[in-house]
Amino acid sequence: MEENIILNKCPVCDDPTDNSERLLDNFIELNNKQLHYSVDVCDNCGAMYTVQRTRYNELYTPKANIEKKHGHQNQTQAFALENIWNYANKMLQVEELLSALSGNDCNYLEIGASDGSLFYLFQLKAKQKGIEVTGTLIESTGAAQICEELGNCKVISKSFMDQNIVFDRKYDVAVLSNCLEHFDNPRQIIAKVRSLLKEGGLLYIEVPDATRYDTSISYPLGYYHVVNYNIINLDYMIHNAGFEVFDMDIRDQYPGMRIAAIKKDINKKTIDNLSYRLTKSIFNRWKIRRERIFTSLEKIKEKIAGKILIYGAGVHTKALIDRFSGWLSDDNVVFYDSNEEIKLFMGRSLLSHDQLNLDDYEAIIISSYGYQEQIFRHLVQLGYPEKKIIRLYDRVLAYTM
Numbered sequence: 001m002e003e004n005i006i007l008n009k010c011p012v013c014d015d016p017t018d019n020s021e022r023l024l025d026n027f028i029e030l031n032n033k034q035l036h037y038s039v040d041v042c043d044n045c046g047a048m049y050t051v052q053r054t055r056y057n058e059l060y061t062p063k064a065n066i067e068k069k070h071g072h073q074n075q076t077q078a079f080a081l082e083n084i085w086n087y088a089n090k091m092l093q094v095e096e097l098l099s100a101l102s103g104n105d106c107n108y109l110e111i112g113a114s115d116g117s118l119f120y121l122f123q124l125k126a127k128q129k130g131i132e133v134t135g136t137l138i139e140s141t142g143a144a145q146i147c148e149e150l151g152n153c154k155v156i157s158k159s160f161m162d163q164n165i166v167f168d169r170k171y172d173v174a175v176l177s178n179c180l181e182h183f184d185n186p187r188q189i190i191a192k193v194r195s196l197l198k199e200g201g202l203l204y205i206e207v208p209d210a211t212r213y214d215t216s217i218s219y220p221l222g223y224y225h226v227v228n229y230n231i232i233n234l235d236y237m238i239h240n241a242g243f244e245v246f247d248m249d250i251r252d253q254y255p256g257m258r259i260a261a262i263k264k265d266i267n268k269k270t271i272d273n274l275s276y277r278l279t280k281s282i283f284n285r286w287k288i289r290r291e292r293i294f295t296s297l298e299k300i301k302e303k304i305a306g307k308i309l310i311y312g313a314g315v316h317t318k319a320l321i322d323r324f325s326g327w328l329s330d331d332n333v334v335f336y337d338s339n340e341e342i343k344l345f346m347g348r349s350l351l352s353h354d355q356l357n358l359d360d361y362e363a364i365i366i367s368s369y370g371y372q373e374q375i376f377r378h379l380v381q382l383g384y385p386e387k388k389i390i391r392l393y394d395r396v397l398a399y400t401m
Contacts, residue, residue, distance in 0.1 A: 002033065003055045011186050011227050012237050013045035013271060020051060023283060028223040028315055030056060032344055037223045041283070045236060046275030048210055048228040048283075049184075050221055060182070062142035062157065084117045089256075093177060093206065094122045098129065100202050100247075100260060101173065105132045109171040109196060111160045111189070112179025113137035116147035123150060136167070160189060173202040178256065181207045181225040190241040197263045203243055206258040207234065209250055211278060214286035215397060216369045217293055218315040231257050232275035240268045252397045293392055294323045297365070300390060306332065306362030311375055313337035313345040316392075317367040321346060334361070358384045365390045372396050 007017055020040040027036040037053040084090060106126065110119055116137055123133045135153040137144045142157040156165055174193045180186050193203060210228035213220050220228055229237075234257070235245050243261035250257045297320075301308065310317055310327070313335055320327070327333040328348055336351040343350060358364070364384065366375050372391055379389055 001057045002035070003057055004052070005055045005184065006052050007049070007184060010042040010045060010047055011049055011184055012047040012229070012233050013042060014187065015042055015044040017051045019043045020049075022051070023048075024219065026219050026223075026318075027054075028318060029344075029346060030059075030223075035223055037221065039220050041276070041279050043276060045233045045271045046230065046273075046277070046279040047233050048220055048279055050223075050226055053223070053226070060140045060159075084121070085115075090118050090121055092251075093118060093175075093204075093258075094125050096247075096258070096260065097122060097173060097175070097202075097204055098126060098131075100204075101126075101131065103172075104130060106134070106173060107169055107171045107198075108133050108135040108173050108175070109138075109193070110135065110175040110177070111138045111193065112176060112182070113139040113144040113147075113155075114177075114179075116144035116153075116155070118175070118177055119144075119147060119153065120150060123152070136169075136171070138165075161185070161192065167196055170198045171196055171201060172198055173204060175204045177204075177206045178208065180205055181227050181229065184226045186227060187237060187241060190238065190243075194242050194263055199263060201263045203238065203261045203263065204258070205234070205238065205261075206256050209257040211282050212397065214282055214289055215393070215395070216316070217290040217319045217392065218369065219319060220283065220286065222315045228279075229257075230275055230278055231259075232272055232278065234259055236269065236271045236275070239266065242266060290319070297390070297392070298324070300363075304363050307360055308333050309358075309361040309364045310335045310367050311337075311364055311379075312367030313339075313342050313350055314368070316369060317345065320365075320367060358382060361388075363388050363390055366392065369393060369396060 009016055010020065020042050023039045023041055025038050027034045035054045035056055037050045039048065040051045041048050108119065113119060119135050119137055123135065126133045133152065137147055137153065137155045138160045139155065139157060140159045144155050145157060147153045148155050158165055174197055180189065183189050207229050210230045231248060231250060235248065238245055238259055238261050242263065242265065244264040244266055245259055245261040247260040248258065310333060328346060334351060335345050335348055336356055340353060364379060366372050366389065368375055372393055373396060376389055376391060380386055
């Protein structure tokens with residue numbers, strides 16, 4: 001079921017959306033549906049967000065089960081360390097959380113817990129230090145359900161803002177790891193989290209860093225993210241929600257940024273205009289950098305007489321087709337995605353795995369950012385010549401293992 005959503009106020013600073021600037025309109029394809037979204041910037045706080053979007057209401061539910069489709073944990077592989085997605089970053093998060101805690105027990109709350117692997121690692125490492133952890137995991141897709149087998153863990157497969165959820169305790173720590181960017185009501189989310197924390201309780205948030213999406217050709221937000229934060233407006237929002245920020249970090253994993261804060265009565269502050277200027281400068285830089293990639297790709301394609309395989313049918317390929325619209329009708333350009341559930345891309349049939357013969361192609365363009373190196377290694381292992389593989393990026397700052 002789709003629903004047209006229009007925001008009236010900035011999710012970060014509550015300024016009217018009349019004071020925002022429309023940067024672009026776009027859409028993605030999901031389950032053969034076109035889902036439209038805008039990309040806007042708040043003139044007050046510099047948050048990049050989507051004022052108007054087609055919300056696919058099944059996306060973060062057990063029916064769509066997007067978390068398991070990402071290739072995270074499953075019932076047979078659950079909690080095998082080598083299978084934990086983004087393991088290095090999760091271990092860094094665990095160490096940071098443990099260093100901020102005191103005492104021999106911890107009531108832990110995580111919103112948007114995905115497959116629950118962060119909680120699993122935290123509970124495991126805390127136990128080694130003599131700390132008993134009791135967890136409450138909120139994950140609307142149901143992907144974290146297996147964590148109840150760990151003991152001392154309650155999984156709630158509902159939206160965090162569901163009025164029917166009953167919390168029977170206060171928490172020492174609340175974690176939102178790469179989930180706050182998916183909400184169009186982050187201030188309400190943080191306010192509810194604050195009400196559930198003990199006095200002096202720890203709030204730990206990690207989100208993608210909006211100042212570094214310019215490393216990719218895909219569009220800002222990419223539909224799945226409703227808000228892109230920079231460190232200035234994220235700090236502003238957390239502070240004014242009643243938290244004292246005591247540590248922040250920007251790092252290459254994901255690439256993301258992290259804020260740690262303590263629940264505390266505190267005076268509100270205003271936002272620096274630098275946040276807005278930073279957002280606009282990054283957007284302009286993104287346009288310049290992606291055009292360089294497109295220009296380079298155009299020159300490469302002119303030299304290829306045979307068939308080209310586009311490996312990927314997601315937001316990157318959407319960006320490629322927006323720039324090279326003729327590729328959709330070009331018989332020498334063939335599309336493939338490793339996700340067998342995707343049959344069509346913008347009306348064009350995709351190759352199935354059984355139909356894929358790498359020898360048919362003079363070149364393969366890897367149309368992915370985060371999984372570029374993984375796909376490259378896979379193609380090389382299959383025997384495809386490295387010199388015929390076209391990678392769009394010299395350096396990838398995402399999904400660091």
